[in-house]
Amino acid sequence: xxxxxxxxxxxxxxxxxxxxxxxxxxxxxxxxxxxxxxxxxxxxxxxxxxxxxxxxxxxxxxxxxxxxxxxxxxxxxxxxxxxxxxxxxxxxxxxxxxxxxxxxxxxxxxxxxxxxxxxxxxxxxxxxxxxxxxxxxxxxxxxxxxxxxxxxxxxxxxxxxxxxxxxxxxxxxxxxxxxxxxxxxxxxxxxxxxxxxxxxxxxxxxxxxxxxxxxxxxxxxxxxxxxxxxxxxxxxxxxxxxxxxxxxxxxxxxxxxxxxxxxxxxxxxxxxxxxxxxxxxxxxxxxxxxxxxxxxxxxxxxxxxxxxxxxxxxxxxxxxxxxxxxxxxxxxxxxxxxxxxxxxxxxxxxxxxxxxxxxxxxxxxxxxxxxxxxxxxxxxxxxxxxxxxxxxxxxxxxxxxxxxxxxxxxxxxxxxxxxxxxxxxxxxxxxxxxxxxxxxxxxxxxxxxxxxxxxxxxxxxxxxxxxxxxxxxxxxxxxxxxxxxxxxxxxxxxxxxxxxxxxxxxxxxxxxxxxxxxxxxxxxxxxxxxxxxxxxxxxxxxxxxxxxxxxxxxxxxxxxxxxxxxxxxxxxxxxxxxxxxxxxxxxxxxxxxxxxxxxxxxxxxxxxxxx
Numbered sequence: 001x002x003x004x005x006x007x008x009x010x011x012x013x014x015x016x017x018x019x020x021x022x023x024x025x026x027x028x029x030x031x032x033x034x035x036x037x038x039x040x041x042x043x044x045x046x047x048x049x050x051x052x053x054x055x056x057x058x059x060x061x062x063x064x065x066x067x068x069x070x071x072x073x074x075x076x077x078x079x080x081x082x083x084x085x086x087x088x089x090x091x092x093x094x095x096x097x098x099x100x101x102x103x104x105x106x107x108x109x110x111x112x113x114x115x116x117x118x119x120x121x122x123x124x125x126x127x128x129x130x131x132x133x134x135x136x137x138x139x140x141x142x143x144x145x146x147x148x149x150x151x152x153x154x155x156x157x158x159x160x161x162x163x164x165x166x167x168x169x170x171x172x173x174x175x176x177x178x179x180x181x182x183x184x185x186x187x188x189x190x191x192x193x194x195x196x197x198x199x200x201x202x203x204x205x206x207x208x209x210x211x212x213x214x215x216x217x218x219x220x221x222x223x224x225x226x227x228x229x230x231x232x233x234x235x236x237x238x239x240x241x242x243x244x245x246x247x248x249x250x251x252x253x254x255x256x257x258x259x260x261x262x263x264x265x266x267x268x269x270x271x272x273x274x275x276x277x278x279x280x281x282x283x284x285x286x287x288x289x290x291x292x293x294x295x296x297x298x299x300x301x302x303x304x305x306x307x308x309x310x311x312x313x314x315x316x317x318x319x320x321x322x323x324x325x326x327x328x329x330x331x332x333x334x335x336x337x338x339x340x341x342x343x344x345x346x347x348x349x350x351x352x353x354x355x356x357x358x359x360x361x362x363x364x365x366x367x368x369x370x371x372x373x374x375x376x377x378x379x380x381x382x383x384x385x386x387x388x389x390x391x392x393x394x395x396x397x398x399x400x401x402x403x404x405x406x407x408x409x410x411x412x413x414x415x416x417x418x419x420x421x422x423x424x425x426x427x428x429x430x431x432x433x434x435x436x437x438x439x440x441x442x443x444x445x446x447x448x449x450x451x452x453x454x455x456x457x458x459x460x461x462x463x464x465x466x467x468x469x470x471x472x473x474x475x476x477x478x479x480x481x482x483x484x485x486x487x488x489x490x491x492x493x494x495x496x497x498x499x500x501x502x503x504x505x506x507x508x509x510x511x512x513x514x515x516x517x518x519x520x521x522x523x524x525x526x527x528x529x530x531x532x533x534x535x536x537x538x539x540x541x542x543x544x545x546x547x548x549x550x551x552x553x554x555x556x557x558x559x560x561x562x563x564x565x566x567x568x569x570x571x572x573x574x575x576x577x578x579x580x581x582x583x584x585x586x587x588x589x590x591x592x593x594x595x596x597x598x599x600x601x602x603x604x605x606x607x608x609x610x611x
Contacts, residue, residue, distance in 0.1 A: 034406050039075040044068065044400035047346075049364050057322045059263025060256070062364070065349040067250075069400050073337040078406035080337040085347050086249045088399035089354065093392065110216035111176045112223075114168060116232050123230035124163045124171070128154050138226035141189040145181065146174050179219045182207040193225045209358040250347035253330040253418060260326050264319040273311060277510060280304040281593055297589070301596045305513055320423070327419050327442040328472065334416075335444055336471065347400070359393065370394065414499035417443040417474075420492060427509045430484040431541055431592075433569050438466065441474040441494060441503070451476055454491040454502065458484060458544070463492075482568055485545040486511060486593075511546055511592035515539045516600055524588070524602035529579040532560070537571045537600075541592060549573045550589045550596070556581025557588070557602060577604055 045068045053061035060066070067087065073080040117123060130139030131151065143151065150170065157163045178184055185203065195203065202210065202218040210218070224233045264270065283300045286292070329346045337343040351360050362369045370393040422439035429435045441451060446469045453463045460482055466475040474494070488507045493500060520536040541547070544566040551557045556578035563574035571590065583606045587599035 034075050034078055036080075036404070036406070039073060039406075040080060040402065040404070041072040041074065042400050042402050043070040043072075044347075044398060046367070046395045046398070048367065055322065056326050057260055057263045057267075057319060059259055059266070060326075060348075062360075063259060063351055064251075064256075065351055065363075065395055067347045067349065067395075067398060067400065069331070069345045069347050069402075070342055071337055071345065071402055072342045074340060075406060076340055078408055079339055080404055081407050082335040082337065082343070082345075082402060082404045083333060084249055084403040085331050085345060086401045086403070087347060087349060088401060089349075091397040091399065092354075092395055110213070110220040111179055112172055112220075112231070114172055117168070117172070117230060118232050119230045120166075120168055120171065121160050121163045123227060124154055124157070124166060125160065126227070126230070128157065128163075131155060136186075136189045138190055138193060138222065141184070141186060142175075142178060142223070142226075145178050145184065147177075150174055175223070179216050179223070180212075181219065182210070182215055184219045185222060190222055190226065193222060195221050195225060206358070209356050211356075250331045251350070253327070253332045256326065256330050256348055257323075257418070260323055264323060267317075267319050269315045270317060270319065273308070276308055276311065277304075280308065284591060284593070284596060297596060297599075301513065304510075304593075304595050308510070317424070320421075323419070324421055324442070327421075332416070332418075332444055349395075349398075355393065363393075367395070415443060415445045415449040415494050415496055415501060417441050417446070417492070417494045417501055417503045419443075420490075420503060420505035422505065422507075424509070427507060428512075430480075430486075430488075430507050430509060431511050431543055432483060433540065434482075435478075435480050435484060437478045439476060439478070441476070441492065442472060443494075444472050446474050446494070447471045449474060449494050449496050452493045452495070453478070454493050455489075458482070458488065461490075483541075483543040483566075485543050511543055511595060512541045513595040514541045514547055514590040514592050514597040516590060516597050519600055524600065525605060526557075526575065526577045526602060527605050528556075528577055528581050528583070528607040530575075530577040533575040533577060535573055535575055535588075535602075537573075537590060538569055539571075539590075539597075540569060542566050542569060542571045542590070543592060546592055547571060548591050550591050551575070552587040555586035555604070557586045557604065575602070579607070 047055070047066045047068055049061045049066075052064075052066045056066070069085055071080070071082060126139050127143045127146075130137055131143040131154070133140065143154075146154075150166075153166055154163070157166070185207070187203075199218055199221040202214055205214075207215065224231060280300065280303055284304060329344065331345045331347050335343060335345065351363070355363065359370060419442050420439060421442060422437065426437050426439060429437045449469055451463060451465055451474050453461055455461055458480070460480045461478060461484070462480070463476050463478050466477055469475075478490075484507055486507055486509055490505045490507065492503050492505065494503065495501070516537050516539040518538045520538070524535060526533040547564075547566060549559050549564055549571070551559060558576045558578070560574040560576050563572075565572050575588075581604050583604050585601045585603055588602055589599045590597040
């Protein structure tokens with residue numbers, strides 16, 4: 001055999017070997033992983049916006065279409081890792097043209113191209129002449145909507161040569177900005193303009209509810225008719241036929257939480273409660289500064305105590321549970337569906353991207369008013385709006401798609417903690433002498449995680465897990481040997497053998513009224529001029545860094561700065577009595593924020609006189 005034939009034979013053998021390897025590899029790969037089409041089922045359901053308000057809060061309900069997604073893994077050997085949940089909205093908009101127009105994705109464009117202006121100089125000359133007249137005309141309207149710097153250059157041009165120096169692309173950009181404007185058409189400016197039968201109905205339609213494509217169609221038709229001598233009518237550019245679908249991914253939990261947290265802070269109930277507590281804190285601070293009568297201190301105590309407590313009981317804070325539901329059910333990437341089980345998630349579609357303000361109002365009132373039908377309610381809701389086709393939006397037709405993979409082990413997936421939840425009733429327990437407080441951490445991949453506290457201060461804090469953690473929750477109990485002040489930051493460490501994450505939570509509560517059981521010395525007594533009278537109060541709700549001592553105004557008894565200390569159920573303080581303090585009784589009280597204890601009396605005695 002010749003060398004050439006030997007070389008060809010060797011090449012052929014190599015190619016055959018490669019083909020066999022690829023074929024074998026393909027068969028192995030196919031055999032290694034189950035088919036998603038065979039074992040994974042996906043179901044979706046639209047949730048009524050008013051139910052969304054009750055479940056997740058009003059702010060979420062007003063801004064998002066919420067879809068419940070159920071993902072079923074029917075495989076007995078593999079877990080299913082969800083990597084993305086996407087929503088195909090192509091069929092949501094009944095009219096395909098409206099689907100493109102409302103989403104503003106691949107919609108046919110009615111904007112001007114550079115070649116559409118056949119006589120730029122003549123057009124600018126017409127605009128310049130109209131700008132100097134008071135009569136309302138299409139030229140006058142177009143001129144006043146151009147950018148101020150372009151108007152200035154047009155007016156400053158003395159000759160046709162000056163107008164020719166104005167850049168064509170600059171004029172095209174300005175005109176296209178006008179084509180996009182919803183307020184371009186004004187009846188008095190276009191009284192003499194005649195449009196075709198396809199565009200005339202758009203003149204009487206509500207411009208705020210027109211789709212983007214219809215706005216551009218109407219404005220381009222007005223410009224073509226009014227300036228036919230200068231602008232030619234070009235065909236709109238068509239979208240790529242290969243991109244006729246619109247598919248979007250659901251917003252992820254970490255993004256949705258920002259909207260929900262803003263709604264929680266802006267909730268009318270929570271906002272009013274903050275105002276009431278703020279007023280109470282200011283009022284309590286004035287007790288030792290100004291005199292408002294003998295009943296002022298007791299009135300402030302009633303306002304900050306029973307009144308605010310009654311408000312909290314009468315109007316519960318539903319936003320806390322709404323945030324918890326969001327943490328538990330909102331779509332999170334890398335979520336696991338166990339073997340032969342289902343996972344229910346919630347996907348969120350931003351309304352403002354696909355719906356006009358009027359459509360959003362109809363959806364909130366009754367989602368069926370946007371469906372294609374001729375019901376009495378639909379016709380009445382859209383009365384005076386002839387173009388009913390633009391309201392054909394049916395979110396029941398959304399197609400939910402899931403992308404993911406089958407896996408056998410999850411040990412290497414890092415835990416992801418999204419929030420720490422401590423209910424208000426539990427949070428209030430931090431003011432007790434030996435608090436025991438329960439809460440939980442929400443997230444995913446937590447089934448093998450551990451939790452620790454990283455706080456060095458205050459000392460005495462410990463944490464332990466309550467039972468075994470689940471895939472999305474770790475329950476814990478925090479204990480301390482003394483009260484924990486409000487606004488203390490707790491730093492949690494969530495860890496596995498592979499990774500570690502930290503997350504923080506601030507302790508927020510309104511400290512209750514301090515209670516004084518006894519004093520030392522008893523009775524309290526001090527002479528005029530005494531500079532270092534040490535006093536101890538024993539009682540409850542005494543919190544380091546929070547509880548302060550307040551003396552009666554104009555009685556000559558003062559608290560020595562930085563002398564207040566709290567240890568357990570005892571508060572010690574050093575008092576100073578002025579040499580000219582009036583002999584007699586003076587009140588001393590303890591204050592937690594806006595709550596004031598019952599007063600105790602200190603008796604100021606006269607200093608001995610020199611003989």
